Amino acid sequence: MVKNKVKMTDKFLVIYNCCGVSKTNIDMWSDHIDSILKQKECNFDLVISGCMVSEEGQSTLIGKLSNLDFKNNIFINFINELHPINVTFNNSCILCSEIENYRGFLFMSSDIKFLNDDDFKRMFNFHIEHNVGISNFIVDNENWIPKHISLEFWNILQNQHADFPFGHTINCDCVIFDSSIYETYGKLMPDIFRSWCTESV
Numbered sequence: 001m002v003k004n005k006v007k008m009t010d011k012f013l014v015i016y017n018c019c020g021v022s023k024t025n026i027d028m029w030s031d032h033i034d035s036i037l038k039q040k041e042c043n044f045d046l047v048i049s050g051c052m053v054s055e056e057g058q059s060t061l062i063g064k065l066s067n068l069d070f071k072n073n074i075f076i077n078f079i080n081e082l083h084p085i086n087v088t089f090n091n092s093c094i095l096c097s098e099i100e101n102y103r104g105f106l107f108m109s110s111d112i113k114f115l116n117d118d119d120f121k122r123m124f125n126f127h128i129e130h131n132v133g134i135s136n137f138i139v140d141n142e143n144w145i146p147k148h149i150s151l152e153f154w155n156i157l158q159n160q161h162a163d164f165p166f167g168h169t170i171n172c173d174c175v176i177f178d179s180s181i182y183e184t185y186g187k188l189m190p191d192i193f194r195s196w197c198t199e200s201v
Contacts, residue, residue, distance in 0.1 A: 011072070012044040012124055012176070013102040015092050017085055018110040020050065024057035025110070030064060032113045037070055039120040045100060047075040049092035052082055073099070086191035093188055102179055103128070105188055109173045112139060126161075127176045135176040136169070145170055 014036060018029050036046060048061060058078050065074050077092045093105055104127055106120075114120070127135040138145075138157060146154040149168050156162050164170070177188040 009101060010043055010103050011100060012042070012104045012106055012120075013093065013096050013100070014044050014046045014106045014108065014120075015049050015089055016046065016108050016110065017089060018048065018050045018053060019085065020053035020057055021082065024054045026057055026060050029061070029110055032110065033064075035114040036108075036120075037068065038117050039114065040117045042120040042124050043072070044106070044120060044124075045073040045075065045096065045102075046070075047077055047092045047096050049077050049079075049088055051079045051085070051088045053078055084191065086189040089189055090187045090191055093182065094186075097182065102182075104179055105177045105182065107172060107175050107177065107189075112174050123176065127178070130161075133178045133181055136164075136172070137174045137176075138170065139173050 016029075016033060016036060018025075033046075033048070048065070050058070050061070053061070062076065065076065068074070075092075075096055077088075077095060079088050079091065083091075089107060096102070104124070106123070123135065123137060145157065149165065149170075153162070153165070172189075182188055
């Protein structure tokens, strides 16, 4: 039997990744999730992709999210086995894509907090208007670029958008992957290696 493909929408999937291996940081996670849910004039679903989150932490997050007034879907995917974030991220995207055929996928580290309620709108619009495979957004404590690419390139990015030099990248703290990558490979992040190889691959 051939499974019917879900029709493509203009909706994005936001994947908030949290890991409870070292610490279940509910206060920070809740605060940062709030900054996601305050985003206006944009169309997205949210999935909390949590690896090794304690039972108490899981209950707290479920309680918080079950009482929210949010127009779209909020999914929760708790992975109770130790896996690299590449694997858990891909797993959450695959599961949610069985419900909706997303325009793109916004990967977020758990320490990312958005300060403006139009950040998603601007990010999604940028990704669509520039028709790129990956849109990477620089966080305020980014230090990879001046150290590992060049200070000159870092200075350019202070004033304008730019294409990264071939063979270079930055940390994937806040990045949109286009649906075309998912459709082509069935995944978004390289997960062939156990860990620490996302950016280099």
